[in-house]
Amino acid sequence: MPTMKDVAKRCGVSESTVSHVINNTRLVSQETRERVLQAMRDLNYLKNAHARRLARGRSDFLGLIISDIENPFFPGLIKAFEASALERGFDVLLCATNYDPARMESVFRKMIENKVPGVAVMTSRVDLSLAGLLVENRVASVFLDSGTTAPLRSDIRLNYATGASQAINYLYNLGHRDCALIAGPQNRPSHVAYRKALETAASRVGLNLRVAEGENNVGSGERAVQRLLTESSVPTAILCSNDLTAIGTLRALGQAGIQVPKDVSVIGADDIPFALLVHPPLTTVRIPREGLGRLAFAVLEGMLHQDAPMGTESALDTELVIRESTATARAQGAPFALAGE
Amino acid sequence: MPTMKDVAKRCGVSESTVSHVINNTRLVSQETRERVLQAMRDLNYLKNAHARRLARGRSDFLGLIISDIENPFFPGLIKAFEASALERGFDVLLCATNYDPARMESVFRKMIENKVPGVAVMTSRVDLSLAGLLVENRVASVFLDSGTTAPLRSDIRLNYATGASQAINYLYNLGHRDCALIAGPQNRPSHVAYRKALETAASRVGLNLRVAEGENNVGSGERAVQRLLTESSVPTAILCSNDLTAIGTLRALGQAGIQVPKDVSVIGADDIPFALLVHPPLTTVRIPREGLGRLAFAVLEGMLHQDAPMGTESALDTELVIRESTATARAQGAPFALAGE
DNA sequence: TGGGTCTGCGCAAGCGCTTTCGCAAGTTCA
DNA sequence: TGAACTTGCGAAAGCGCTTGCGCAGACCCA
Numbered sequence: 001m002p003t004m005k006d007v008a009k010r011c012g013v014s015e016s017t018v019s020h021v022i023n024n025t026r027l028v029s030q031e032t033r034e035r036v037l038q039a040m041r042d043l044n045y046l047k048n049a050h051a052r053r054l055a056r057g058r059s060d061f062l063g064l065i066i067s068d069i070e071n072p073f074f075p076g077l078i079k080a081f082e083a084s085a086l087e088r089g090f091d092v093l094l095c096a097t098n099y100d101p102a103r104m105e106s107v108f109r110k111m112i113e114n115k116v117p118g119v120a121v122m123t124s125r126v127d128l129s130l131a132g133l134l135v136e137n138r139v140a141s142v143f144l145d146s147g148t149t150a151p152l153r154s155d156i157r158l159n160y161a162t163g164a165s166q167a168i169n170y171l172y173n174l175g176h177r178d179c180a181l182i183a184g185p186q187n188r189p190s191h192v193a194y195r196k197a198l199e200t201a202a203s204r205v206g207l208n209l210r211v212a213e214g215e216n217n218v219g220s221g222e223r224a225v226q227r228l229l230t231e232s233s234v235p236t237a238i239l240c241s242n243d244l245t246a247i248g249t250l251r252a253l254g255q256a257g258i259q260v261p262k263d264v265s266v267i268g269a270d271d272i273p274f275a276l277l278v279h280p281p282l283t284t285v286r287i288p289r290e291g292l293g294r295l296a297f298a299v300l301e302g303m304l305h306q307d308a309p310m311g312t313e314s315a316l317d318t319e320l321v322i323r324e325s326t327a328t329a330r331a332q333g334a335p336f337a338l339a340g341e
Numbered sequence: 342m343p344t345m346k347d348v349a350k351r352c353g354v355s356e357s358t359v360s361h362v363i364n365n366t367r368l369v370s371q372e373t374r375e376r377v378l379q380a381m382r383d384l385n386y387l388k389n390a391h392a393r394r395l396a397r398g399r400s401d402f403l404g405l406i407i408s409d410i411e412n413p414f415f416p417g418l419i420k421a422f423e424a425s426a427l428e429r430g431f432d433v434l435l436c437a438t439n440y441d442p443a444r445m446e447s448v449f450r451k452m453i454e455n456k457v458p459g460v461a462v463m464t465s466r467v468d469l470s471l472a473g474l475l476v477e478n479r480v481a482s483v484f485l486d487s488g489t490t491a492p493l494r495s496d497i498r499l500n501y502a503t504g505a506s507q508a509i510n511y512l513y514n515l516g517h518r519d520c521a522l523i524a525g526p527q528n529r530p531s532h533v534a535y536r537k538a539l540e541t542a543a544s545r546v547g548l549n550l551r552v553a554e555g556e557n558n559v560g561s562g563e564r565a566v567q568r569l570l571t572e573s574s575v576p577t578a579i580l581c582s583n584d585l586t587a588i589g590t591l592r593a594l595g596q597a598g599i600q601v602p603k604d605v606s607v608i609g610a611d612d613i614p615f616a617l618l619v620h621p622p623l624t625t626v627r628i629p630r631e632g633l634g635r636l637a638f639a640v641l642e643g644m645l646h647q648d649a650p651m652g653t654e655s656a657l658d659t660e661l662v663i664r665e666s667t668a669t670a671r672a673q674g675a676p677f678a679l680a681g682e
Numbered sequence: 683t684g685g686g687t688c689t690g691c692g693c694a695a696g697c698g699c700t701t702t703c704g705c706a707a708g709t710t711c712a
Numbered sequence: 713t714g715a716a717c718t719t720g721c722g723a724a725a726g727c728g729c730t731t732g733c734g735c736a737g738a739c740c741c742a
Contacts, residue, residue, distance in 0.1 A: 001478055003698055014722045019700060026701095029720060044477065049454040050400065051698035053391040054727050069416045070614070078410055082437070091451070094435050096423070110432070113390040136385065137342055218618065247618055254620070273411070274615050277559060277588055279595070344728055355692045360730060367731095370690060392728035395697050 002043040011039040022047065053115065061093040062300060063111040063119030063139075065104075069096050072243075072272040073289060077122060080293030088301060097123060105130060112137045117304050120296040124188045140303040142296050142311075145190045149311030154299045156292065156314050158190060163285035163318030164197035165204075167239065167267055170320060172205045175329035176237045176265065179207060182214040182224040182249065184241030191216075191241055194269065194285075198239060210235065214245045221248020222255075229256055236264060236329040243268035243275045246282055250325065261327035271321055280324035287318055343384040352380040363388065394456065402434040403641060404452040404460030404480075406445075410437050413584075413613040414630060418463060421634030429642060438464055446471060453478045458645050461637040465529045481644040483637050483652075486531045490652030495640045497633065497655050499531060504626035504659030505538035506545075508580065508608050511661055513546045516670035517578045517606065520548060523555040523565040523590065525582030532557075532582055535610065535626075539580060551576065555586045562589020563596075570597055577605060577670040584609035584616045587623055591666070602668035612662055621665035628659055 008015045013032060020026045021036040028036075039045075053059045062085050066074045082092045093116060095107040104123075108130045111119045118140035121131075126143060134141045135152050142154040149155045171179060181198055184191030195211065202209040212228060214220040221240060225248070228234065240246035246268030253260055260266050260280060268275055271286035295316060303309040349356045354373060361367045362377040369377075380386075394400045403426050407415045423433045434457060436448040445464075449471045452460045459481035462472075467484060475482045476493050483495040490496045512520060522539055525532030536552065543550040553569060555561040562581060566589070569575065581587035587609030594601055601607050601621060609616055612627035636657060644650040 005698075015699080016701075016723080017721060020721090023700085026721090027719065032720080046450060046453050046478070048395070048456065048698055049451075050391050050394040050456060051727090052700075054389070054395050054729085055698075055700040057700095057727065059391065069410075069419055072413075072614075075411045075416060079437070079439075096420070098420075109387060110390075112387050115389065115391060137387070251618075251620075273413075274618070277592075277615070278618065279592075279620050346728075356729080357693080357731075358691060361691090364730085368688095368690060373690080389728055392697090393730075395699080396728075396730040398697065398730095 002045045003048070004045075006043055007036065007039045007045050010043065011035040057115070058117050059115045060090055061114055061116045062090045062297070063114075063116040064092050064094050064296075065097065065107055065111070065119060065121045065123060066094070067097050067099055067123040072274065073270055073287070074122070076273070076289035077293040077296075080290040081120060081297050082293075084294050084297035088297075101127070108133055112139060118142075118300040120300060122292070122296065124190050140300060140309065142299045142303075144292075144296075145193065147189065149313050151308065151310055152303065154303060154311040154313070156295055156299065156316060158193070158287060158292075159315045159317045160190075160194040160197040160285075161200070163269075163287075163320055164194065165201040166320035167285055168198060168201035168205060168207060170322070170326070171237050171265065171267070171329075172207050174265070174327065177207055177329070178233065178235050179237040179239060180210045180212055180228055180235040181239045182212045182221055182241060182245050184214060184216045184245070194241065209239075214241055216242050217244050218248035218251070221245035222252040223248075225249050225252035225256075229258075234258075234264065237267065237326070238264060239267045239269075241269060243270045243272045243282060243284055246284065246325075247274075247278055250278060250280075250282070261325050263330055265326040265329070267320075267326060269318075275321075276323070283323045283326040284321050285318050286321045288316055291316055343386045344389070345386075347384055348377065348380045348386050351384065352376040398456070399458050400456045401431055402455055402457045403431045403638070404455075404457040405433050405435050405637075406438065406448055406452070406460060406462045406464060407435070408438050408440055408464040413615065414611055414628070415463070417614070417630035418634040418637075421631040422461060422638050423634075425635050425638035429638075442468070449474055453480060459483075459641040461641060463633070463637065465531050481641060481650065483640045483644075485633075485637075486534065488530065490654050492649065492651055493644065495644060495652040495654065497636055497640065497657060499534070499628060499633075500656045500658045501531075501535040501538040501626075502541070504610075504628075504661055505535065506542040507661035508626055509539060509542035509546060509548060511663070511667070512578050512606065512608070512670075513548050515606070515668065518548055518670070519574065519576050520578040520580060521551045521553055521569055521576040522580045523553045523562055523582060523586050525555060525557045525586070535582065550580075555582055557583050558585050559589035559592070562586035563593040564589075566590050566593035566597075575599075575605065578608065578667070579605060580608045580610075582610060584611045584613045584623060584625055587625065587666075588615075588619055591619060591621075591623075602666050604671055606667040606670070608661075608667060610659075616662075617664070624664045624667040625662050626659050627662045629657055632657055 004015050004018045008018045017028060018036055021028050021033050064081055085092050093114060097104040097107055121141060121143045131153055140152050144156055145158055146155050183195050186192055199209060212224040214224045238249050240249055246266055249266050250260055253264055258264055268282045268284035271284045275282040275284050345356050345359045349359045358369060359377055362369050362374050405422055426433050434455060438445040438448055462482060462484045472494055481493050485497055486499055487496050524536050527533055540550060553565045555565045579590050581590055587607055590607050591601055594605055599605055609623045609625035612625045616623040616625050
């Protein structure tokens with residue numbers, strides 16, 4: 001494995017010249033440059049990333065922290081973040097916390113140990129003391145829905161209000177008056193925000209919205225629906241905290257012989273890739289994953305260019321994507337024909 | 342940002358002692374050890390990963406190369422690989438090629454520049470000259486279905502025969518005699534292998550298997566089915582190159598008013614998480630993603646412990662997972678009742 | 683009591699780069 | 713024609729760790 005010294009020796013220049021050729025950091029005569037490049041090719045020279053980063057005192061890695069790569073929300077986000085980063089010459093150091101607080105801490109430590117100049121923390125529920133660790137070590141960061149900013153620490157707020165009021169208005173205009181929300185865990189700020197946004201929009205137009213508990217997964221969606229079906233009246237539309245819950249909802253309704261969207265409309269949230277593929281294709285409140293990835297990078301990059309950057313707050317709108325799981329409300333108070341009964 | 346020197350100074354020992362405390366690399370008296378650890382805590386010391394890796398000459402990163410993180414096959418693989426690696430004290434350097442040959446090359450370069458001791462290449466279709474690059478730089482590797490091994494280069498072969506013959510036998514026993522395969526791109530070795538395995542198993546039991554072309558995605562599955570439906574007879578079962586194609590198949594059949602599994606059985610391949618969630622839940626030939634991730638790590642680790650390791654060849658069985666998209670074949674030659682006609 | 687073995691630790695030479703400083707030769711301009 | 717730039721490059725001092733070498737003192741046994 002050849003080093004810069006070997007390259008330098010081979011073409012009779014100093015190491016510093018080789019370095020400057022590689023990095024384009026000072027004038028080198030055309031002729032010398034050619035010789036150096038040729039020597040690099042001859043020797044199959046590849047730079048040593050560690051040595052370079054040590055000498056430079058920082059790395060070209062940007063951190064990206066997510067909770068769970070198997071959560072279908074993340075791959076699109078990662079890809080967009082990575083694409084932006086790559087375009088600007090950064091590499092991405094991806095870490096998943098898998099919802100484990102201990103792992104979360106070690107992941108933050110890892111970011112600092114790797115001297116990343118910035119890190120995007122795209123998980124909800126982060127201990128802000130960890131954010132302090134970053135600042136102490138001069139690492140810029142951008143959080144998701146943390147609700148606060150600080151020097152060196154930015155925040156991206158998902159604006160649930162846009163998508164929520166679109167969804168509510170849309171349902172209202174289809175004649176829905178009695179709806180249910182299968183909410184996500186209420187210890188997650190983003191789910192609280194979404195719920196509040198829906199409730200606000202609902203009360204504005206005068207639409208009744210009951211809230212059932214869910215846990216953001218298929219099974220809890222099914223169970224919530226089963227509970228709903230034991231109530232005296234069944235809502236004409238069900239909103240869900242995310243698409244997985246909506247899929248569970250679809251399944252439970254199907255199992256109960258209730259037709260979607262004829263009897264009950266269903267609206268998800270996230271717009272994961274499979275929202276398109278379920279039956280019927282899911283109307284959903286889209287969280288712009290790709291936009292979020294790109295924005296997270298842009299915010300980070302913006303901070304890197306300043307020397308004592310204040311954190312910024314930006315917002316990203318959600319929006320309703322209409323597919324086939326929603327339709328006009330069934331006649332008010334009407335029961336529905338249970339298929340096969 | 343404190344360095345080892347600061348820690349050493351603060352408690353009056355040499356840097357080497359600090360280093361040995363951190364790494365447990367030689368005897369340090371209990372008392373000195375305590376003092377060092379205390380100083381580290383006081384200063385909030387975090388080691389500099391670059392300096393350490395430079396001094397050691399290698400990194401604690403293991404490379405993992407995939408093609409596309411949005412392909413639902415990969416997240417589970419990544420997670421399992423990462424979990425194994427973490428457990429053994431490695432970190433993972435994840436890179437996606439996004440099916441771009443140029444990116445593939447730069448990703449390999451990156452692995453070498455980062456001095457990873459080993460890399461798992463979990464994409465199909467890799468230029469073996471790139472594998473050569475790895476060997477030159479003493480990087481151990483494990484490929485997927487490359488069909489060859491070499492010193493420092495192992496291979497994991499997916500054994501399609503097990504799953505394929507289970508699927509064929511299963512269909513045969515359900516009375517299916519006339520089946521179709523919507524095959525994947527025939528320039529990918531893994532798809533060729535799967536197709537061959539199916540054909541072998543089919544001819545063994547005397548089951549007719551027509552082959553239609555697909556491209557491993559939902560749309561191509563739909564189109565393939567539409568083409569199949571124009572033929573004089575419609576097969577009683579359709580096998581697909583992957584689950585996405587199977588989902589397309591399900592949709593196209595549904596759209597044509599053909600019932601699954603009553604009229605036509607459908608079998609996918611991969612067993613992606615959503616195979617469980619489509620309607621009806623998909624019978625599929627599972628490729629053990631998690632097992633693959635774990636095995637890739639184990640193979641890599643096995644090579645790291647030797648100094649001039651030969652590559653090994655291991656195999657991983659696929660298996661049929663029976664859900665609800667398959668059933669007894671409709672009566673031979675029988676047409677099917679087109680719903681709504 | 684002197685040679686061996688342990689235990690505990692410091693010194694200093696790297697690892698392979700980047701980057702500051704400064705020098706030499708060529709060019710420009712008054 | 714000499715001061716002031718400009719162009720092109722080398723020497724060498726780090727960056728913050730790891731690790732081989734070696735030394736001092738304690739201990740043991742013959």
